[in-house]
Amino acid sequence: xxxxxxxVLLTGATGFLGSHLLKALLSSGEYEVVIAKxxxxxxxxxxxxxxxxxxxxxxxxxxxxxxxxTSIEQVIHTAVExxxxxxxxxxxxxxxxxxxxxxxxxxxxxxxKTFINxxxxxxxxxxxxxxxLNYSLSKKSFNLWLRYFSKEIKVINAVLEHIYGPWDSPxxxxxxxxxxxxxxxxxxxxxxxxHQKRDFIYVDDVVSAYLLLLKVSKRENFYYREYSIxxxxxxxxxxxxxxxxSYSESSTEIVYGALPYRDDEIMSSHAENIELQxxxxxxxxxxxxxxxxxxxxxTKENL
Numbered sequence: 001x002x003x004x005x006x007x008v009l010l011t012g013a014t015g016f017l018g019s020h021l022l023k024a025l026l027s028s029g030e031y032e033v034v035i036a037k038x039x040x041x042x043x044x045x046x047x048x049x050x051x052x053x054x055x056x057x058x059x060x061x062x063x064x065x066x067x068x069x070t071s072i073e074q075v076i077h078t079a080v081e082x083x084x085x086x087x088x089x090x091x092x093x094x095x096x097x098x099x100x101x102x103x104x105x106x107x108x109x110x111x112x113k114t115f116i117n118x119x120x121x122x123x124x125x126x127x128x129x130x131x132x133l134n135y136s137l138s139k140k141s142f143n144l145w146l147r148y149f150s151k152e153i154k155v156i157n158a159v160l161e162h163i164y165g166p167w168d169s170p171x172x173x174x175x176x177x178x179x180x181x182x183x184x185x186x187x188x189x190x191x192x193x194x195h196q197k198r199d200f201i202y203v204d205d206v207v208s209a210y211l212l213l214l215k216v217s218k219r220e221n222f223y224y225r226e227y228s229i230x231x232x233x234x235x236x237x238x239x240x241x242x243x244x245x246s247y248s249e250s251s252t253e254i255v256y257g258a259l260p261y262r263d264d265e266i267m268s269s270h271a272e273n274i275e276l277q278x279x280x281x282x283x284x285x286x287x288x289x290x291x292x293x294x295x296x297x298x299t300k301e302n303l
Contacts, residue, residue, distance in 0.1 A: 005029075005030060005031055005032040006030060006031050006032065006073050006074060006214075006218070007031070007032045007034065007070060007071045007072045007073050007074070008025060008031045008032070008033050008034070008072070008073070008074050008075070008076060008214070009034045009035070009036060009066075009070070009072045009074070009075045009076070009112075010022055010025070010033060010034070010035050010036075010075075010076050010078070011035070011036045011037075011075075011076070011077045011078055011079035011103070012077070012078030012079035012080065012118075013035040013036075013037060013046055013078075014035075014037055014041040014042060014043050014045055014046060015045075015078060015079070015080075016045075016163075016165070016167075016168045016169060016172075016203070017078050017118070017160075017163060017203065017206065017207075018035075018078045018079070019045035019046050020165070020203050020204070020206075020207050021076060021078065021207055021210055022035065022046055022049055022053070023046075023049060024207045024208075024210075024211060025211075026049060026052055026053070028211065031214075032071075033052075033053045033054075034053060034054045034055075034056065034066070034070050034072060035053055035054070035055050035056070036055075036056050036058045036066065036079075036103075037055060037056070037057060037058065038057060038058065038059050039057040039059050039060055040059075045167075054069070054070060058099075063102065063103060063106035064106070066106075067106060067109075067110040072107070072110065072112050073112060073113050073114070073218075074112065074113060074114040074115075074116070074214055074217065074218070075103070075104075075107055075112055075114065075115045075116065076116045076118075076210060076214075077100055077103065077115065077116065077117050077118060078118045079095070079099070079100075080095070080096060080118065080135075080139075081095035081096055081135070082132055082135045083132060083134045083135045084132075084171065089134050092134045092135060092138050093134075093138050095138075096135065096138035096139055096142060097138045097141050097142050097145075100117070100142055100145075101142070101145055104145075104146070104149050104153065105149075107153055108149065108152045108153050112153060113153070113154060113217070113218070114153070114154040114155075114156065114214070114217040114218070115146075115149070115153050115154070115155050115156070116155075116156045116158060116210065116213055116214070116217070117142070117143075117146055117155065117156065117157050117158065118158055118160065119139060119143065119157050119158060119159045119160065120139065120159065120160055121159060121160065121161045121162065121199070121228075121230070121266075121269045121271075122136065122266055122269070123136050123139050123140055123143075123159070143157060146224065147224055150223040150224035151223065154217050154221075154222060154223065155223070155224045155225070156213055156217060156224075156225050156226070156227065157224070157225070157226040157227070158209070158210065158213065158226075158227055158229055159226060159227065159228045159229065159271075160201065160206060160229050160230070161198065161199035161200070161201045161228070161229060161230030161231075161269065161270065161271050162174075162198040162199055162200050162201060162230075162269075163201050163202075163203055163206050164200055164201070164202065164203065164290065164294075165202055165203030165204070165290070165294065166203075166293070166294045166297045166298070168203075174200075174240075177189065177241060177244055178244060178294055178295070178298065180252065181241070181244050181245055181248065181250050181252045181254065182244050182245075182247075182248035182250055182294075182295050182298065183248075183298055183302070185248075185250045185251055185252050186252050187251075187252065187253065188252065188253045188254075188255050189241075189252050189253070189254050189255065190255045190258035190259055191237070191241065191254060191255065191256060191258065191259055192237070192256070192257065192258075192259045192260065192261050192265075193238070193256050193257050193261070194236060194237040194238030194241060194254075194256050195236055195237070195238060195267070196236070196237050196261070196265055196266065196267050196268070197234035197235060197236050197237070197267065197268040197269070197270070198234065198235060198237060198240075198269060198270075199230035199231055199232065199233060199234055199235070199269060199270040199271050200231070200235055200240060200287045200290065201229060201230045201231055201271070201283065202283070202284070202285035202289075202290040202293075204284065204285065205229075205231075205283040205284055205285055206229055208281065208284075209227070209229045209276060209281050212276075212279060212280065212281050213227065216279050225275075226275075227273075227275055227276045228271040228272050228273050228275070228276065229271060229273065229276065230270060230271025230273055230283075231270075231271065231273075231283045231286065231287075232270055232271050232272070232273050233270060233286075234268050234269065234270040235287050238256060239287075240287055240291070241254050242254070243287065243288055243291050244291055244295070247288075247291055247292055247295055248295050
């Protein structure tokens with residue numbers, strides 16, 4: 001590796017957040033990037049970046065081989081298995097607990113300085129989401145291990161609020177709403193009453209937070225830190241959807257109340273992001289600016 005650049009290992013690079021992080025890391029010119037992926041991973045999001053990185057298929061090798069061929073100083077772990085679509089509990093635990101434990105142990109053995117983990121707002125201590133219970137339990141369990149391993153490696157737990165952006169997975173709520181309301185202009189779009197509030201954080205702002213965390217972890221000494229990544233403002237889902245409809249001048253009728261709330265619906269969540277602000281981070285996008293950017297991109301693509 002080029003000794004003038006910091007070696008970064010990125011997991012989950014073929015996913016939504018990971019692909020944005022990969023592009024930003026390469027664009028900065030400061031990092032030599034290695035990715036760990038499955039041999040079956042869909043690489044369409046990063047096909048233009050593959051020639052500029054080293055990629056390892058983790059299902060075909062062990063970490064000893066990966067670290068022997070690279071010089072990694074920092075790790076960003078974004079790979080995750082949510083368990084949607086009938087994934088077994090074993091697969092979820094293997095992906096969200098056993099795999100990252102094996103990874104962080106290898107990091108310690110090979111002198112890696114920093115491990116940045118990606119967590120979610122619905123894993124906060126006072127929250128639970130029963131429809132993703134296995135995911136939530138596996139991530140909370142891993143967080144306990146992170147604290148244990150922080151005696152031997154710097155650990156940052158990045159707790160994301162409701163991340164969104166263009167060309168996210170079609171089963172994600174914001175992307176589904178964008179497609180049905182702003183792009184297809186379907187006759188109706190059925191949702192709950194829409195009073196639940198979320199801290200919608202645009203993907204570019206999340207990426208800028210991770211890049212800052214890399215720099216902070218390199219210059220400061222600590223064991224374990226947790227940063228909440230969000231705007232700090234909770235927006236009603238109804239207001240978010242109404243803005244999509246308004247800006248796209250859509251004829252879609254958003255049918256509020258057509259669907260029930262989940263029994264354990266999280267009615268409000270926002271980032272307590274003062275620690276992130278204290279190290280110099282600020283978000284660029286409020287929810288209206290984020291919606292505008294996505295719709296403008298989709299409109300240009302469809303011309």
